Amino acid sequence: MTVWDDVVGQPEAVGVLRRAATDPAAMTHAWLLTGPPGSGRSVAARAFAAALQCPEGGCGHCRECTTTLAGTHPDLTVVATDKVVIAIDEVRDLITTAARTPSVGRYRVIVVEDADRMVERTTNVLLKSIEEPPAHTVWVLCAPSSQDVLPTIRSRCRGVVLRVPPARDVAELLVRRDGTDPAVALQAAQAAQSHVGMARRLARDPEARRRRADVLEIARRIRGVPDAVLAAADLVEVAKAEATAATTERDAAERAELLRALGVAEGETVPPKLRSQVKQLEDDQKRRATRSQRDVLDRAMVDLLSLYRDVLVVQLGADVDLVNAEQAATVRGLARDSTPEQTVRRMDAIGQARERLAGNVAPLLAVEAMTVALRPQG
Ligand SMILES: [Zn+2]
Numbered sequence: 336m337t338v339w340d341d342v343v344g345q346p347e348a349v350g351v352l353r354r355a356a357t358d359p360a361a362m363t364h365a366w367l368l369t370g371p372p373g374s375g376r377s378v379a380a381r382a383f384a385a386a387l388q389c390p391e392g393g394c395g396h397c398r399e400c401t402t403t404l405a406g407t408h409p410d411l412t413v414v415a416t417d418k419v420v421i422a423i424d425e426v427r428d429l430i431t432t433a434a435r436t437p438s439v440g441r442y443r444v445i446v447v448e449d450a451d452r453m454v455e456r457t458t459n460v461l462l463k464s465i466e467e468p469p470a471h472t473v474w475v476l477c478a479p480s481s482q483d484v485l486p487t488i489r490s491r492c493r494g495v496v497l498r499v500p501p502a503r504d505v506a507e508l509l510v511r512r513d514g515t516d517p518a519v520a521l522q523a524a525q526a527a528q529s530h531v532g533m534a535r536r537l538a539r540d541p542e543a544r545r546r547r548a549d550v551l552e553i554a555r556r557i558r559g560v561p562d563a564v565l566a567a568a569d570l571v572e573v574a575k576a577e578a579t580a581a582t583t584e585r586d587a588a589e590r591a592e593l594l595r596a597l598g599v600a601e602g603e604t605v606p607p608k609l610r611s612q613v614k615q616l617e618d619d620q621k622r623r624a625t626r627s628q629r630d631v632l633d634r635a636m637v638d639l640l641s642l643y644r645d646v647l648v649v650q651l652g653a654d655v656d657l658v659n660a661e662q663a664a665t666v667r668g669l670a671r672d673s674t675p676e677q678t679v680r681r682m683d684a685i686g687q688a689r690e691r692l693a694g695n696v697a698p699l700l701a702v703e704a705m706t707v708a709l710r711p712q713g
Pocket residue numbers: 389390391392393394395396397398399400401
């Protein structure tokens with residue numbers, strides 16, 4: 336076993352990072368790991384951090400390796416944010432941390448999981464530290480693509496690109512790590528289009544599989560405009576419920592923790608002079624809920640897109656595996672009842688809805704335009 340075992344389907348990236356950890360000539364102090372969601376950016380970043388701390392370059396079982404992978408190594412700082420943006424104060428703190436010499440490890444490693452969530456002003460604060468880092472400090476920034484970070488940052492980092500891992504590799508990981516049944520694992524990995532976290536959730540949680548099936552059902556359910564409007568409302572509603580379920584518990588825990596830190600007893604009213612801090616937390620939580628809802632919706636659209644991709648595969652007679660093997664009957668039905676041109680137009684409509692959502696259009700508006708475009712047309 337080594338620290339690289341969980342970095343699925345990325346032989347090239349692992350090769351570069353592994354060499355850097357063991358060969359000083361291949362090492363540099365600022366890295367930018369890019370790859371689509373679910374490609375394992377943060378897993379790769381942690382594995383790299385462990386390899387940097389490990390005297391053997393990532394053995395996977397020494398104290399340096401295990402504590403780094405667990406996120407408890409004293410010389411590792413991981414910024415994983417649920418917020419929409421990383422705050423400038425947070426980055427200032429990071430730079431102070433970066434200046435300290437490592438306490439036990441070979442390096443001080445700072446991983447920023449969503450480097451794309453920094454506004455320009457914040458990025459500028461970071462620049463100098465990345466450009467001339469203290470000798471023992473390594474920055475590992477992660478982002479979906481190099482276009483998502485400012486050119487000034489990009490040009491100062493060594494880039495490592497992660498690809499979408501093959502579904503087979505993701506399935507193997509689920510079997511090895513979680514003891515998932517191989518057939519279930521492969522189906523989940525295909526349905527999740529190799530998004531590791533999503534595949535694991537689908538493999539483990541029948542409720543998640545049911546929700547996904549419900550989303551795909553939309554493709555068959557829409558017969559006309561009224562159905563389309565209803566389906567859109569349902570989608571948005573379900574996304575909201577799912578986002579709320581995911582955040583409620585955490586919100587309450589965070590609030591309790593803040594009140595404790597401020598010295599306010601449970602059930603006591605918050606004194607006026609402390610209210611702004613509580614308000615700040617509530618605002619952050621609200622933003623997180625909005626983001627979470629958009630993420631859930633985007634996921635639903637990616638699932639729908641995969642269904643129409645399957646339809647197109649059948650229509651064109653391509654010899655490729657269906658992403659949605661479980662929905663084969665629906666796929667064949669849609670393939671029979673429409674033309675490849677119509678399928679492409681539908682896929683475009685979904686893509687457009689995703690763009691609108693990302694651009695902060697009201698979710699219901701974006702989704703409704705999409706579902707209306709999905710209805711059968713002559
Ligand atoms: Zn080790």
